[in-house]
Amino acid sequence: MATDQRTYLDYNATSPLRPEVADVVVRALQLSGNPSSVHSEGRAARAAIEAAREKVARLIGSKTKNVILTSGGTEASNLVLSPSFRRLGQPGADRLLIGATEHPCGLDGHRFPADAVERIPVGADGVLDLAWLRTRLEQAEGQRFLVSVQLANNETGVLHPVAEAARLVHEHGGLIHTDAVQAAGKVPVDMAELGVDVLTISAHKIGGPKGIGAVALASDQLEIPDRLIRGGGQEKGYRAGTENVAAIAGFGAAAEIALANLAGEAARLEALRDEAQAHLRRIAPDAVIFSGEAERLPNTLAFAIPGLKAETALIAFDLHGIALSSGSACSSGKVRRSHVLDAMGVEPALAEGAMRLSLGWMTTKEDVIRFAEACERVVGTLYKRKASAA
The missing domain is CATH 3.40.640.10 (Type I PLP-dependent aspartate aminotransferase-like (Major domain))
Structure with a gap:
């Protein structure tokens, strides 16, 4: 709902x-x-x-x-x-x-x-x-x-x-x-x-x-x-x-x-990003974090949960009040496989599930908690549907 x-x-x-x-x-x-x-x-x-x-x-x-x-x-x-x-x-x-x-x-x-x-x-x-x-x-x-x-x-x-x-x-x-x-x-x-x-x-x-x-x-x-x-x-x-x-x-x-506000915001957003990532790993231990071991922006978390397609998951998150992205927003709103992940050699099936969380000046700890709560519901619901279909 x-x-x-x-x-x-x-x-x-x-x-x-x-x-x-x-x-x-x-x-x-x-x-x-x-x-x-x-x-x-x-x-x-x-x-x-x-x-x-x-x-x-x-x-x-x-x-x-x-x-x-x-x-x-x-x-x-x-x-x-x-x-x-x-x-x-x-x-x-x-x-x-x-x-x-x-x-x-x-x-x-x-x-x-x-x-x-x-x-x-x-x-x-x-x-x-x-x-x-x-x-x-x-x-x-x-x-x-x-x-x-x-x-x-x-x-x-x-x-x-x-x-x-x-x-x-x-x-x-x-x-x-x-x-x-x-x-x-x-x-x-x-x-x-x-x-x-x-x-x-x-x-x-x-x-x-x-x-x-x-x-x-x-x-x-x-x-x-x-x-x-x-x-x-x-x-x-x-x-x-x-x-x-x-x-x-x-x-x-x-x-x-x-x-x-550069230094303070970078530290604040990195802490919130890492908290979101920890929630994600708790909810979906098999989640893949793209470029997770590389130096990256303090506000960005790109991930995929094996078995979940981005198009379905993004709609589910949106219905739970969470605005995420599948990557670039410059493709007329289309959800399609990322050329970035293709260049990184990510398997097509996993790349099709890629989502991006990115934080900014209005993001609070409560926002991260709401993301985690929605993630639990989305992952639970979609995995149940997948199991029922099988």
């Missing part, structure tokens, strides 16, 4: 909007000027954008002037993953090496010819295979590489060795992008420490508005001549069109809050 009390545990899909951010958005909606106008109203709108840009830059250790605002993480990756991305005065890349478990915005949204793309494999734990990357770069033979690796995987939460990958790529004269959409605001992110050339993020994963994200270039000696949205000179010509002032202001507010 459906419950009126809801427990939202799908923050990796999107975080609920923080009330402080909502207040900022509402105030920014009342700014009447166009940010490109020179009058007072226009300057006020421009000031809101630039203040937000600075806050976003602080969250990721970037220079403010190198942050380009976009409609979200997908557009940001689509813009960056182009053969035209280059150092000034040098030719662009002729090959893209991209992690096999990347988000579809990278795997499907890049702008390279299909025969110029290779996928970097991962191990059974979901971690990028650095040995494969090293060998491939050593075989470059004059090829110019752009490498793209997530900082944190959206499905398993696994953290990839991006800094080590960046060193390898630069040793061989390549450029490297990291998709930090899931990592920003959950773990420390610093472009200089990572050593990446470009980084992409999104607001709605950190309690900000949907539909706003950013590209951050490591220096002004990098450029992307082939732009996606052409017309006006907004965002230094990288993205034409009148800016979404309210969403941008909200992005800045969310970034500021996330940075201020």
Whole structure:
């Protein structure tokens, strides 16, 4: 039976909007000027954008002037993953090496010819295979590489060795992008420490508005001549069109809050995640935790219970008031087997049961307890049905 009390545990899909951010958005909606106008109203709108840009830059250790605002993480990756991305005065890349478990915005949204793309494999734990990357770069033979690796995987939460990958790529004269959409605001992110050339993020994963994200270039000696949205000179010509002032202001507010609470929230969410995992193992001792032995985001628990299909289990959890996910929420609501788990070599029957619990700023110990209670009912009910059918 459906419950009126809801427990939202799908923050990796999107975080609920923080009330402080909502207040900022509402105030920014009342700014009447166009940010490109020179009058007072226009300057006020421009000031809101630039203040937000600075806050976003602080969250990721970037220079403010190198942050380009976009409609979200997908557009940001689509813009960056182009053969035209280059150092000034040098030719662009002729090959893209991209992690096999990347988000579809990278795997499907890049702008390279299909025969110029290779996928970097991962191990059974979901971690990028650095040995494969090293060998491939050593075989470059004059090829110019752009490498793209997530900082944190959206499905398993696994953290990839991006800094080590960046060193390898630069040793061989390549450029490297990291998709930090899931990592920003959950773990420390610093472009200089990572050593990446470009980084992409999104607001709605950190309690900000949907539909706003950013590209951050490591220096002004990098450029992307082939732009996606052409017309006006907004965002230094990288993205034409009148800016979404309210969403941008909200992005800045969310970034500021996330940075201020980073260490404490990471510890709190990791404790809650581990408690949920302990309940899961008690209820279903044969449950499989994906990337459980690897370093991963403090808020993410990806699992499967042998014999239970995700599509059935997710509906059952929803009826008990628990919002979980089967992994990525970017597939028109469809539940289908994960390309991430396929790349990890997970057996298809087990992969079809994969679910993801992800926690965030509103999650409490009571939410974890409600998840455990629902899990006991769901597992008990579905296993009883399975036994009766047999």
